[in-house]
Amino acid sequence: MPERTAGNETIDAVVIGGGAAGLSGALMLARSRRSVVVIDSGTPRNAPAEGVHGLLGLDGTPPGELLRRGRDEVTGYGGRIVSGEVVSAVPAEPDGDPRFTITLADGRSFRARRVLVATGVRDALPDIPGLAEHWGHGVVHCPYCHGWEVRDEPIGILAVGPASVHHALLFRQLTEDLAYFTRGTDLDDDTRARFAARGIEVVDSPVEEVESGANGITGVRLADGRVIPRRVLAVATKMLVRTDGLDGLGLPLEDLPGGWGRRFVTGIAGTTEVPGVWIAGNAADPSAQVGASAAAGALAGAHLNADLANADTEVCEGALHGL
Numbered sequence: 001m002p003e004r005t006a007g008n009e010t011i012d013a014v015v016i017g018g019g020a021a022g023l024s025g026a027l028m029l030a031r032s033r034r035s036v037v038v039i040d041s042g043t044p045r046n047a048p049a050e051g052v053h054g055l056l057g058l059d060g061t062p063p064g065e066l067l068r069r070g071r072d073e074v075t076g077y078g079g080r081i082v083s084g085e086v087v088s089a090v091p092a093e094p095d096g097d098p099r100f101t102i103t104l105a106d107g108r109s110f111r112a113r114r115v116l117v118a119t120g121v122r123d124a125l126p127d128i129p130g131l132a133e134h135w136g137h138g139v140v141h142c143p144y145c146h147g148w149e150v151r152d153e154p155i156g157i158l159a160v161g162p163a164s165v166h167h168a169l170l171f172r173q174l175t176e177d178l179a180y181f182t183r184g185t186d187l188d189d190d191t192r193a194r195f196a197a198r199g200i201e202v203v204d205s206p207v208e209e210v211e212s213g214a215n216g217i218t219g220v221r222l223a224d225g226r227v228i229p230r231r232v233l234a235v236a237t238k239m240l241v242r243t244d245g246l247d248g249l250g251l252p253l254e255d256l257p258g259g260w261g262r263r264f265v266t267g268i269a270g271t272t273e274v275p276g277v278w279i280a281g282n283a284a285d286p287s288a289q290v291g292a293s294a295a296a297g298a299l300a301g302a303h304l305n306a307d308l309a310n311a312d313t314e315v316c317e318g319a320l321h322g323l
Helices: 021-030 063-076 165-172 187-199 290-320
Strands: 011-016 036-040 079-084 086-093 099-104 109-117 121-124 157-159 178-182 201-203 207-213 216-222 228-229 233-236 238-241 253-255 260-266 278-279
Touching: 011 021, 021 036, 021 063, 021 290, 036 099, 036 109, 063 079, 079 157, 109 290, 121 260, 157 165, 157 290, 165 178, 187 201, 207 290, 216 233, 278 290
Parallel strands: 011 036, 011 109, 036 079, 109 278, 157 178, 157 233, 178 201, 238 260
Antiparallel strands: 086 099, 099 109, 121 238, 207 216, 216 228, 253 260
């Protein structure tokens, strides 16, 4: 049977990360009567955004409100939410049914049978003066997350590589006033012709800084002295999985195509090559929106519970036969 002892408690599952993926996984586990603790660092990726979009039935819900509801649902089924940062996660027993010790920065530790990693990613922006302070408002990255809210504004695409061409075509759907700042990236004649056909202005002069006023971004200053008026800038960020404190698990990482960042390597339903560890959400799929991340967390939680059910059965069988 699952171990639940007072004092030196062994928890069925520790979920590292309190975003949509982690909370969804925890909800599935708690509803299956598993003891589950969610470690939440309180730094969600979408915190600067005004609302979560593309999430059916909850479109426009402020990110903080969505997480509050999720936490209430998890705790309503007996799950626990713990604020803290993980500094160490290591296997506690190398053989047999997996065990892990999760240690927080304040010294607290938790012993768990299984671990669900849902740490998400960090978005790295180009090093352009004046850019970072507008992240999540005047500076956006996803046409599906933020596009409707910036429709019909003068938008600028800050190119970071070949994928920015596709980025531009998606944002062109949202505004007739779109400028593409090449920033030293290659743009062949065919692409320039396609941009011209769609009325996209190509700006080859290097970008020096982003200018702003009391109401946000006002324009982009170029090396040649010109200022191109813009209200919104779109940029494809480099997405880097959050690995703080997780080195001891030995989880493999892989680079994203095109140099867009790094993620954890996963299999079906978030499985990993490390027995007892699952991964869900942006930590495995950095481009997933909130709905997809939540779905991945729920699926990983269900598979994790099934794995525990099999382990419980083996223990009971062993006890029945005196093994």
